Amino acid sequence: MVKNMDNNDVNRIRDIALNVFEVTCYMFPLEEWEIEDAEDFDQPDGSVRSIVHFEGAAKGGMVISPSNHLLEAIAANMLGVEEATDPEKEGALCEIANIICGNTVPMFAKDENICYIRPPRIAKADEITDEIFKDMKSDKLQVLLDEGIADITIYYS
Amino acid sequence: MEPVNILIVDDCPVVRLIIRKTLQLCPVEIENITEAANGDEGWEMVKSHDFDLVIADLNMPVMSGTEMIAKIRIDPTFNDVSILTVSAESNNSRIGLLSRLTEGFVHKPFSPEYLRDKILKVLEKQTIISDDTK
Numbered sequence: 001m002v003k004n005m006d007n008n009d010v011n012r013i014r015d016i017a018l019n020v021f022e023v024t025c026y027m028f029p030l031e032e033w034e035i036e037d038a039e040d041f042d043q044p045d046g047s048v049r050s051i052v053h054f055e056g057a058a059k060g061g062m063v064i065s066p067s068n069h070l071l072e073a074i075a076a077n078m079l080g081v082e083e084a085t086d087p088e089k090e091g092a093l094c095e096i097a098n099i100i101c102g103n104t105v106p107m108f109a110k111d112e113n114i115c116y117i118r119p120p121r122i123a124k125a126d127e128i129t130d131e132i133f134k135d136m137k138s139d140k141l142q143v144l145l146d147e148g149i150a151d152i153t154i155y156y157s
Numbered sequence: 158m159e160p161v162n163i164l165i166v167d168d169c170p171v172v173r174l175i176i177r178k179t180l181q182l183c184p185v186e187i188e189n190i191t192e193a194a195n196g197d198e199g200w201e202m203v204k205s206h207d208f209d210l211v212i213a214d215l216n217m218p219v220m221s222g223t224e225m226i227a228k229i230r231i232d233p234t235f236n237d238v239s240i241l242t243v244s245a246e247s248n249n250s251r252i253g254l255l256s257r258l259t260e261g262f263v264h265k266p267f268s269p270e271y272l273r274d275k276i277l278k279v280l281e282k283q284t285i286i287s288d289d290t291k
Contacts, residue, residue: 023266078171080178091171098169098216099265102245114248119168119218 002058002108002156005139009107016103017143017152020096025077030144038144042067044151048090049123050097051132054105057113060136060156062101063129066093070148077147094120100152108156129153160188161280162207166199166222167192167214167243176212176243179269183276196220200228208238210279215244215255223255230258239283241275243267 021027030038044065053061066074075084075092084092097120105115123129130138133155140153165176173192180187191206193199197220199213211229215222222242229235240259245266246252252262260279263272 020266023268075171079174088171091169095169095172099245102216102265103247106247109248114251117216117245119216 002137004137005154005156010139010141012107013100013104013139013152013154014141014143017100017141017150018145020099020103021074021143021145021150024096024099025074025147027073027077027145027147030146034146035144038149041144041149042069044070044149046151047125048093049127049129050090050093050120051123051127051129052097052101052120053118054101054115055118056109056115058105058108058115058156060154061129061133062097062104062155063123063153064093064097064100064150065152066150067148070145070150073147090122094122104154129155160186161209162189162191163187164191164193164199164202164206164208164211165213166194166196166202166211166217166225168194168217169214170194172214172243175269176272179272180276182269182273183280185277185280196222196225199225203229203235203238209283210239210241210276212241212243212276215242215246226255226258237283239279241279243272 018029044067046065048071049063049065051061051063071089074096075089078092101117105117108115136155136157138153138155143150165173167173177190191202193202195217213222226240241261242255242259243263256262261275263275
């Protein structure tokens with residue numbers, strides 16, 4: 001039985017995500033004095049979401065939903081291009097989800113139990129992730145970056 | 158160092174492109190870079206080509222990188238092929254097991270410079286080993 005996450009766990013996931021965005025996409029977290037600027041940012045609308053399932057020591061999944069501007073910037077920065085194609089944007093988002101999830105699941109691994117993550121995929125437009133992971137615990141967090149906002153939801157049982 | 162042939166195995170085309178771009182940062186002569194989208198494709202490529210280095214992800218559909226690496230390592234025909242794994246895998250016992258089967262492990266997230274240095278280290282080590290056996 002996996003215990004409920006507390007604020008420290010959620011903050012740990014946020015730190016992991018911020019580090020992944022920084023190292024992989026050259027994006028930086030908003031400083032405290034910049035956070036009010038985030039009100040001008042477009043919010044994630046869920047139109048493009050990446051899902052990563054995991055199983056083993058814990059079962060669940062992670063869903064990452066970036067704002068449109070952030071999605072464009074992820075792919076452009078990862079590839080070093082001005083404007084990425086839609087498949088490139090989706091591929092880049094899936095890779096980010098894969099890395100964040102891969103670095104997060106050891107939080108569930110106790111006594112040498114391992115979590116295996118599955119290849120990430122893009123959610124269908126009408127897919128309701130709360131339904132896919134129903135009866136599981138979940139926690140939501142938001143990461144505020146200089147290039148936009150991402151919502152992250154982690155489901156686990 | 159002789160020109161090298163490299164195989165990139167990753168299901169994400171974006172990652173393959175990033176690795177390809179990183180290889181261009183390496184001060185080595187590259188004869189050919191080939192790509193495969195999963196372990197099964199990678200294994201077929203390894204059997205039909207002569208690679209010096211395989212750069213492989215672990216978490217892939219159809220056949221995982223771990224399975225592909227095991228197939229390569231079991232077959233003595235491919236003893237000269239170096240393998241560098243690039244993965245978000247964070248379990249120390251699995252990483253330890255992989256390190257016995259491969260020449261290097263790059264944990265994601267990575268910077269292009271870090272990956273470049275790891276690739277160079279593997280290629281340099283490989284050259285030293287093959288020079289010693291001549």
